[in-house]
Amino acid sequence: MVVDDHPMWRDAVERDLATAGFEVVATASTGREAITRFAATRPDVVVLDLQIPEPDGVQVTTEVVALHPTTKVLILSASGEQNDVLAAVKAGATGYLIKSASREELLDAVRSVAAGDPVFTPGLAGLVLGEFQQSADTEVRGDKPTLTDRETEILKLVAKGLSYRQIADRLVLSHRTVQNHVQNTLRKLQMHNRVELTRYAIEQGLDAD
Amino acid sequence: MARFWISSEAGHIGTDTQIGFDARLRTVSAWASPAAIEVESSLFRALAVLRVVVLVNAIGLTAYRAGNYVSVTAAIVCGLVMIGWTAFAIWAYAAPSRRTALLVGADLAIALGLLLVTPLLKGPGFHASVPGFWVSGALLACAIHYRWVGGLLAGAALAAVDLGLREYIDQSIYGNAFLLFIGGPVVGYMCESVQRMALQRDEAERAAARAEERTRLARAVHDGVLQVLALVQRRGGELDGDAELGRLAGEQERELRALIRGEQPGRHPGAGMVDLAAALAELETGNVTVSGPASAVELPAHAAEEIVAATGAALDNVRLHVGEDARAWVLLQAFPDHVEVSVRDEGPGIPDGRLAEAERDGRLGIVGSIRGRILDLGGTAELSTGRTGTEWELIVPRRGLEKVEQR
Numbered sequence: 001m002v003v004d005d006h007p008m009w010r011d012a013v014e015r016d017l018a019t020a021g022f023e024v025v026a027t028a029s030t031g032r033e034a035i036t037r038f039a040a041t042r043p044d045v046v047v048l049d050l051q052i053p054e055p056d057g058v059q060v061t062t063e064v065v066a067l068h069p070t071t072k073v074l075i076l077s078a079s080g081e082q083n084d085v086l087a088a089v090k091a092g093a094t095g096y097l098i099k100s101a102s103r104e105e106l107l108d109a110v111r112s113v114a115a116g117d118p119v120f121t122p123g124l125a126g127l128v129l130g131e132f133q134q135s136a137d138t139e140v141r142g143d144k145p146t147l148t149d150r151e152t153e154i155l156k157l158v159a160k161g162l163s164y165r166q167i168a169d170r171l172v173l174s175h176r177t178v179q180n181h182v183q184n185t186l187r188k189l190q191m192h193n194r195v196e197l198t199r200y201a202i203e204q205g206l207d208a209d
Numbered sequence: 210m211a212r213f214w215i216s217s218e219a220g221h222i223g224t225d226t227q228i229g230f231d232a233r234l235r236t237v238s239a240w241a242s243p244a245a246i247e248v249e250s251s252l253f254r255a256l257a258v259l260r261v262v263v264l265v266n267a268i269g270l271t272a273y274r275a276g277n278y279v280s281v282t283a284a285i286v287c288g289l290v291m292i293g294w295t296a297f298a299i300w301a302y303a304a305p306s307r308r309t310a311l312l313v314g315a316d317l318a319i320a321l322g323l324l325l326v327t328p329l330l331k332g333p334g335f336h337a338s339v340p341g342f343w344v345s346g347a348l349l350a351c352a353i354h355y356r357w358v359g360g361l362l363a364g365a366a367l368a369a370v371d372l373g374l375r376e377y378i379d380q381s382i383y384g385n386a387f388l389l390f391i392g393g394p395v396v397g398y399m400c401e402s403v404q405r406m407a408l409q410r411d412e413a414e415r416a417a418a419r420a421e422e423r424t425r426l427a428r429a430v431h432d433g434v435l436q437v438l439a440l441v442q443r444r445g446g447e448l449d450g451d452a453e454l455g456r457l458a459g460e461q462e463r464e465l466r467a468l469i470r471g472e473q474p475g476r477h478p479g480a481g482m483v484d485l486a487a488a489l490a491e492l493e494t495g496n497v498t499v500s501g502p503a504s505a506v507e508l509p510a511h512a513a514e515e516i517v518a519a520t521g522a523a524l525d526n527v528r529l530h531v532g533e534d535a536r537a538w539v540l541l542q543a544f545p546d547h548v549e550v551s552v553r554d555e556g557p558g559i560p561d562g563r564l565a566e567a568e569r570d571g572r573l574g575i576v577g578s579i580r581g582r583i584l585d586l587g588g589t590a591e592l593s594t595g596r597t598g599t600e601w602e603l604i605v606p607r608r609g610l611e612k613v614e615q616r
Contacts, residue, residue: 006436078462122498127500130503130504133544161538
């Protein structure tokens with residue numbers, strides 16, 4: 001499923017995916033359309049723009065993951081919407097690609113995401129690193145997951161622009177292991193988010209009775 | 210107020226913040242601003258009502274005590290002067306352009322004049338002055354127009370003249386004079402406070418309108434221009450596309466986006482501080498990727514400038530030694546006690562001994578400038594190089610940066 005409010009983009013992405021042999025089961029231009037059509041068609045992968053008419057991409061990601069946890073969400077969005085990208089990834093998106101990426105990069109990303117492998121841009125890796133570093137200096141309580149040294153190291157290399165293959169070579173690991181580490185950082189970021197939400201709920205007294 | 214400017218040269222877009230200029234302007238003309246004048250006008254409208262009340266009071270008392278005057282004609286003339294001037298003053302103060310120093314001066318002079326003729330008209334042992342509380346009209350006009358200073362001076366002048374003319378001063382005479390004396394600055398000060406609040410309210414309303422306009426602009430630009438630019442960029446990268454056009458579209462997209470991002474509320478660091486994340490993001494081009502945390506990384510302006518300059522020099526080095534279109538990655542990491550900037554390229558690396566050789570020959574150029582800037586900030590700059598590329602690791606401690614003086 002392709003979700004983008006800009007018809008030119010929606011058509012371009014749909015055409016690229018179709019010619020590469022993917023089956024595009026639905027397209028949507030608003031958040032509302034996206035959620036109803038998702039429920040009707042249950043696609044394996046949702047290629048999602050963040051800036052769409054209400055509800056926005058972050059909310060759509062939350063809904064999609066809640067409705068069907070095995071569906072993969074690939075954010076295809078303009079760069080520079082850092083907070084939104086981070087929010088979407090925390091909400092459960094598996095990958096992020098900037099709109100200026102080439103057709104081949106898009107197709108690779110959709111294939112990876114469909115296989116459950118996270119797609120990180122250096123920019124996203126930098127954001128995720130920043131998120132863990134920020135919580136490291138504000139948190140004293142140990143109830144939030146933290147990154148292992150290896151995970152931090154790998155995330156740093158992703159942020160510095162190395163491909164998974166290059167990272168595997170440099171650290172003498174298998175490609176698979178590198179991917180698993182990146183996947184773990186995503187999982188921890190999402191858990192991190194849940195811990196924050198739970199704490200917020202407790203603080204606000206929502207857990208009472 | 211931020212102004213947008215677009216220079217014809219290379220289609221460059223940027224912002225020019227003119228806060229300093231506006232602040233200077235504000236101190237000069239605050240009392241002449243529409244908000245301040247509006248406050249003054251409403252106070253003068255209230256004063257017009259007060260003037261009528263004190264006029265009726267003064268005329269009534271004059272008529273009642275006409276027998277105290279040396280002649281009835283004198284009492285009638287004084288009454289007519291007060292009626293005439295009150296009518297004129299109400300008309301004159303109604304328009305901001307007529308509120309001149311001459312008008313306020315004449316207002317006060319007439320009030321003082323009526324006080325001064327009292328001993329002549331009512332004898333030296335008079336109890337009530339000719340104008341009585343009618344002088345409060347002139348006093349409050351001074352206070353409203355020249356704020357607490359005007360109120361204080363007018364109050365002092367009226368009280369001094371009133372007391373100076375008396376043969377005897379009893380409790381009630383002193384009490385009235387004292388009320389005039391303190392009433393002036395109190396009303397003046399209140400007028401000033403209300404004007405200040407009106408100015409602040411206007412400023413807040415303007416800021417809210419600007420923020421709203423920015424959001425609207427960002428949304429409109431995002432929905433249209435940026436999407437098309439991104440699409441052109443993408444098409445340009447395809448086999449049959451126009452690569453040059455794609456590159457240009459990419460550049461414009463980034464500049465426009467940086468412009469909108471910079472205008473977002475909540476990302477403006479405190480005085481003397483610079484958001485290093487935003488400053489480094491400006492170094493991004495089609496070949497250079499800049500990554501960093503989502504939140505602002507505030508550093509003292511000088512330190513941030515030096516780090517950006519060192520990063521820029523490292524990127525120049527990449528262009529010089531690896532190639533004009535070499536790819537490079539900048540990563541900013543912010544820790545509580547230090548920041549770390551890494552600049553990586555995938556060039557052939559610097560051959561062993563090249564740096565040492567350059568150092569011997571005294572040609573350290575770019576490398577020296579990067580290291581020098583970072584060392585001056587109390588940090589370290591490490592260069593690692595190999596067959597798979599070169600990487601600078603700039604580490605700067607966050608503590609004590611305020612003390613690093615600008616050279």
